[in-house]
Amino acid sequence: MENVTTAEHVSQAAHDGHAHDEHELSFLRAYVFSVDHKVIGIQYAITAMFFLLFGFSLMMVMRWQLAYPGAPIPFIGNFLGQANAPGGIMLPEFYNQLGAMHGTIMVFMGVVPLAVGGFGNYVLPLQIGAPDMAFPRLNMASYWAFFLGGVVMFASFFVPGGAANSGWTSYAPLSVIALEGQTWWLVGMIFLITSSLLGSINFIVTTFQLRAPGLSFTRLPFFVWAQLVTSFLLLLAFPPLEVAGILQLMDRVAETSFFMPSGLVTTEGPLDISGGGSPLLWQHLFWFLAHPEVYVLILPAMGIVAEILANNTRKPLWGYRVLVASVIFLGFMSFIVWAHHMFLTGMGTTMSAFFQTTTMIISVPSVVILSAFFITLYGGSIRYNVPMLFALAFLPMFGIGGLTGLPLGLSAPDLHLHDTYYVIGHFHYVVAPGTIFALFAGLYYWYPKATGRVMNEALGKIHFWGSLISINVVFMPMFITGLVGVNRRLYDGGMQYAHAQEVMEWNAVMSYGAWALGFFQIFFIINFFWSIRNGKKVDDNPWRATTLEWQAPSPPPHGNFTAPPEAHRGPYEYSVPGAPNDYSMQGQATRA
Amino acid sequence: MSGSAEETKKHIDIYMKVAGALAVLTVVTVLASYIDVAVPLAIIIALIIATAKGSLVVSYFMHLVDEKSRTLAIALALTVFFWLVLMLVPIMTTSDTYGVHKPLPNANAAHAEDEAH
Amino acid sequence: MDIPYTVAERPDTGLNNVKLGIWLFLASEVMLFGGLFSTYVILRVGGVDWPLGAEYLNIPIGAFNTAVLIGSSVTMVMCFASLKLGDFAKYKTYMGVTILLALTFLVVKFFEYYEKVTHDHLPSHSTFLAIYWTMTGLHGLHIVGGVIVNGYFWGPGSKLWHEKREMFENRIEAAGLYWHFVDLVWIFLFPVLYLL
Ligand code: HEM
Numbered sequence A: 001m002e003n004v005t006t007a008e009h010v011s012q013a014a015h016d017g018h019a020h021d022e023h024e025l026s027f028l029r030a031y032v033f034s035v036d037h038k039v040i041g042i043q044y045a046i047t048a049m050f051f052l053l054f055g056f057s058l059m060m061v062m063r064w065q066l067a068y069p070g071a072p073i074p075f076i077g078n079f080l081g082q083a084n085a086p087g088g089i090m091l092p093e094f095y096n097q098l099g100a101m102h103g104t105i106m107v108f109m110g111v112v113p114l115a116v117g118g119f120g121n122y123v124l125p126l127q128i129g130a131p132d133m134a135f136p137r138l139n140m141a142s143y144w145a146f147f148l149g150g151v152v153m154f155a156s157f158f159v160p161g162g163a164a165n166s167g168w169t170s171y172a173p174l175s176v177i178a179l180e181g182q183t184w185w186l187v188g189m190i191f192l193i194t195s196s197l198l199g200s201i202n203f204i205v206t207t208f209q210l211r212a213p214g215l216s217f218t219r220l221p222f223f224v225w226a227q228l229v230t231s232f233l234l235l236l237a238f239p240p241l242e243v244a245g246i247l248q249l250m251d252r253v254a255e256t257s258f259f260m261p262s263g264l265v266t267t268e269g270p271l272d273i274s275g276g277g278s279p280l281l282w283q284h285l286f287w288f289l290a291h292p293e294v295y296v297l298i299l300p301a302m303g304i305v306a307e308i309l310a311n312n313t314r315k316p317l318w319g320y321r322v323l324v325a326s327v328i329f330l331g332f333m334s335f336i337v338w339a340h341h342m343f344l345t346g347m348g349t350t351m352s353a354f355f356q357t358t359t360m361i362i363s364v365p366s367v368v369i370l371s372a373f374f375i376t377l378y379g380g381s382i383r384y385n386v387p388m389l390f391a392l393a394f395l396p397m398f399g400i401g402g403l404t405g406l407p408l409g410l411s412a413p414d415l416h417l418h419d420t421y422y423v424i425g426h427f428h429y430v431v432a433p434g435t436i437f438a439l440f441a442g443l444y445y446w447y448p449k450a451t452g453r454v455m456n457e458a459l460g461k462i463h464f465w466g467s468l469i470s471i472n473v474v475f476m477p478m479f480i481t482g483l484v485g486v487n488r489r490l491y492d493g494g495m496q497y498a499h500a501q502e503v504m505e506w507n508a509v510m511s512y513g514a515w516a517l518g519f520f521q522i523f524f525i526i527n528f529f530w531s532i533r534n535g536k537k538v539d540d541n542p543w544r545a546t547t548l549e550w551q552a553p554s555p556p557p558h559g560n561f562t563a564p565p566e567a568h569r570g571p572y573e574y575s576v577p578g579a580p581n582d583y584s585m586q587g588q589a590t591r592a
Numbered sequence B: 001m002s003g004s005a006e007e008t009k010k011h012i013d014i015y016m017k018v019a020g021a022l023a024v025l026t027v028v029t030v031l032a033s034y035i036d037v038a039v040p041l042a043i044i045i046a047l048i049i050a051t052a053k054g055s056l057v058v059s060y061f062m063h064l065v066d067e068k069s070r071t072l073a074i075a076l077a078l079t080v081f082f083w084l085v086l087m088l089v090p091i092m093t094t095s096d097t098y099g100v101h102k103p104l105p106n107a108n109a110a111h112a113e114d115e116a117h
Numbered sequence C: 001m002d003i004p005y006t007v008a009e010r011p012d013t014g015l016n017n018v019k020l021g022i023w024l025f026l027a028s029e030v031m032l033f034g035g036l037f038s039t040y041v042i043l044r045v046g047g048v049d050w051p052l053g054a055e056y057l058n059i060p061i062g063a064f065n066t067a068v069l070i071g072s073s074v075t076m077v078m079c080f081a082s083l084k085l086g087d088f089a090k091y092k093t094y095m096g097v098t099i100l101l102a103l104t105f106l107v108v109k110f111f112e113y114y115e116k117v118t119h120d121h122l123p124s125h126s127t128f129l130a131i132y133w134t135m136t137g138l139h140g141l142h143i144v145g146g147v148i149v150n151g152y153f154w155g156p157g158s159k160l161w162h163e164k165r166e167m168f169e170n171r172i173e174a175a176g177l178y179w180h181f182v183d184l185v186w187i188f189l190f191p192v193l194y195l196l
């Protein structure tokens, strides 16, 4: 067995694997309960995009209340229900529900399922030359676990007292004594976590085991590396949050006191509990996941940007090995920085110093990655198509988000900035004009692979420029109001605070930005659906790209490739001197 | 773990020895718990025995001693490291307060009044 | 194209898909129980007074259950060895015994729980009982899961042996890895909850 070549091995292994049913699948098996990674990827992507739109709509409604506190919400106010918005005026409790659900939906039901579930599922097996994911049925199970979690979260808006309102962080003890919606939130989270765990196992096994012959780890596209590290983060960081969710469920349902200290008193008098628990325990278990989670949000985005930058500068990605080393190091470090979210909890100075140090260290690989991306641009003959525009915008936007994070990682400035709009501005620069823009870039970029057609260029450019300008109008002023000291999660935007008065006019500006942003998404939605039938038809490799997915037909058939692919060179051989073309595909034996 | 019948028989031999060791260690840990020692020492003894038993299970029943895959080794080493982080770091964030008596502010005030009288 | 390495080992990783998959799953389980043990440590160190396990729990019963689970781990590993020796009948017997031992564990645990309930020693009583119920409960759910999987491979699933021998061996190996892990967790739970 020792010296069989890999290619022989594949055919031999394929021999004892399942023979695929070649007969026609029923509609249900082909499109609903499909085990094909491409269908599942599209299911993930569509569901996640729906949730992103929904989560964003919640924020567009909230922005009315922030811009004009106490004024009835025009038109939409009539549909929010008397219990939530009597006379169209949003109640604080309802504002809290929308805020908590906005965060939860965006992070756990929008970005992660799109970046990992959608792009990971669709693109990763193609890029490594695999016929499917390693465990197709498990893959289907993780989509449906995600879907159920989404349904539970969605349904929680309609239970008595409404959805969870303790923030996406669900800090105890308030979350424990909150209304029923919180229980639904916890159950929903357990489904979502299970989905991610199953998915991450599948991604890791697929990447290790299903790489095409010749595709060694040093030839993997950066996108695959990013997804691999992301999967490890999900695999090892999510279980503690699952535990935390179960413990909070116990606190709420079985009246335990895991997160409940002794001597708690509410407006209804002392609580009848055993006490002896620790609210900080929740924060540890929560942030043990939630810090790695921010890298789950950003790494796949970096992977997408890397592919598009190399393709559209027609240059190899600068410093491939450094990039890979950085992304691994980043993943590793992300497990030991979490308590930088807890500087204000009275944590000891020793550990505070430890977490400040690790946080400063982790910023280094991020800067390395961003620098490598910028250097890639240098001397390239850049093609400014829509995916490239979004990828280019990612760079400075993520840069702003990253650099504004540094002061938050040091406990002295964090004393002032913690829990202000500065924090909201910081991480939204990372996830909104950062990650979301990268995801748009990926959607425009791989759309022709999934449909055989490209999306409309003109509509795409309107979408891009409109979004870029308005999203900065939303988030840039947050740094100003935050530095002045305006707290986040205030349902009146800070109106009642004297120190906030001088910056209150920014609230309306930001709201107009958010609504404009919503308006420009219409161009995307129309473009997305219109192009499925009417987009310009293109060949299998419209961007003249190098990686293996472009060797498969568009859309790829069941089993993906017409002939078993093999990798002959690195992933980014653009403009190789002496080669006949300015790109040499990974899967072609001779440079064509 | 693909081996001949010969090898498998050898393995079965080992399984039986491991089973014996696990049984003995279980008895030892129960007996040790009846000895009256200080709590920290009792914890250390119990954890050492449990770790010994656990290593036997992982090494032989789960065949980790025969496993030569580097991929697996890296994945498990990472898991063990992050597991240690999860076990140790949260509790260390409270370490600065060990042995420090911090009375509540108003309790202090009452105390001060007492002293004044 | 079919999915490669579902049965055969991939030369450069030295693993087949199922084996890597189950180990990764166990890695996530390590972190899951790690979270619980970490919770235990924090609550215990922060607690004003922490009872000795023996004040609430019965050590001999716990020790008995420990022995039962270890026994089932031994029979489980014998399942795999029997398959390696090509002795399907023996496999069936060992798997049957493994399942029976697991059920014994669950029955004993049920009576322990029942006794707690009658004494009003519910999770809401104290943080010690809270963590006791949660940890043993989650562990118990893992046992139930194991019984279902093993039951399947004892009954309908065992047909695979006659069709694809190697694939069946791999699955039993994976089921075994899971089962030993569940045993391993109990090896730590028992002293931590009962003896300390
Ligand atoms: C692009 C459109 C978006 C807009 C206009 C927007 C706006 C906002 C605003 C104004 C808040 C503060 C609410 C308050 O403190 O009362 C907020 C909170 C939050 N947003 Fe967004 N957001 C957007 C996208 C996203 C995305 C893409 C994510 C995540 C991937 C996200 C995650 C969160 C989270 C987690 C919070 C909660 C922060 C907290 O708990 O205080 N948002 N958002």
Ligand SMILES: [Cu+2]
Pocket (backbone or CB within 6 Å): A290, A291, A294, A337, A338, A340, A341
């Ligand atoms: Cu963080």
